[in-house]
Amino acid sequence: MEKRTVNIELNDVTLIGNLNQPSKPRALVIFAHGSGSSRLSARNNYVGDILNEHHITTLLTDLLTPEEDAVYENRFNTDLLTDRLIRVTEKMLEQIAFEVLPIGYFGASTGAASALDAAAFLGDTVKAIVCRGGRVDMAKNLSKVRAEVLLIVGSRDLPVIDLNQKAYESIRTAKKMHVVEGASHLFEEPGTLEEVANAAADWFELHLCNQTLTENTH
Numbered sequence: 001m002e003k004r005t006v007n008i009e010l011n012d013v014t015l016i017g018n019l020n021q022p023s024k025p026r027a028l029v030i031f032a033h034g035s036g037s038s039r040l041s042a043r044n045n046y047v048g049d050i051l052n053e054h055h056i057t058t059l060l061t062d063l064l065t066p067e068e069d070a071v072y073e074n075r076f077n078t079d080l081l082t083d084r085l086i087r088v089t090e091k092m093l094e095q096i097a098f099e100v101l102p103i104g105y106f107g108a109s110t111g112a113a114s115a116l117d118a119a120a121f122l123g124d125t126v127k128a129i130v131c132r133g134g135r136v137d138m139a140k141n142l143s144k145v146r147a148e149v150l151l152i153v154g155s156r157d158l159p160v161i162d163l164n165q166k167a168y169e170s171i172r173t174a175k176k177m178h179v180v181e182g183a184s185h186l187f188e189e190p191g192t193l194e195e196v197a198n199a200a201a202d203w204f205e206l207h208l209c210n211q212t213l214t215e216n217t218h
Helices: 042-053 072-076 078-093 111-125 158-170 192-216
Strands: 002-009 014-021 027-032 056-061 103-108 126-132 148-154 175-180
Touching: 002 078, 014 042, 014 078, 027 042, 027 078, 027 111, 027 192, 042 056, 042 103, 042 192, 056 078, 056 192, 078 103, 078 111, 103 111, 103 192, 111 126, 126 192, 148 158, 148 192, 158 175, 175 192
Parallel strands: 027 056, 027 103, 103 126, 126 148, 148 175
Antiparallel strands: 002 014, 014 056
């Protein structure tokens, strides 16, 4: 496993990411964090570690600079976050090591909206998405998403369950809603985050890693 901090140079800004590359990677999953979170999120890093065990490369990147993040409104500016996620994805695909890997997104809280809208913009480039406790109601282009979508919510997170159910109806591709029993919004209860990570790994195995196997047989 190779773990390193990377600078992602965009035209107008430099973003920092944590890139974990297992041996013989089968896919790349880029994380979009929720408001007030970062690439150092313990919950997302835990999920990332499980994905790494499945030979999935993970990129946990901050979509805002520290100065931008200090402006509270920026954390909910889904247009800005979506644009950054699109450009980060395109930047990764410019590198030989990643251009052949199928791409997926893991979006948490408000980051889920950016993951869905970025995928809608990028079309077939993004193959699979997992949203954890996602504010998917903030996404603006759900019906245009072509990736296959898993929505994970806690059974005690009643407002977000309702928002996810409504958004679920607008998604036109393969989709599933997974309710984690006994979990609140942050999945802090024993065993609940492990269930999230395993459900995400299973989804990416089925809808992302299998892309590699299928393409290699042609």
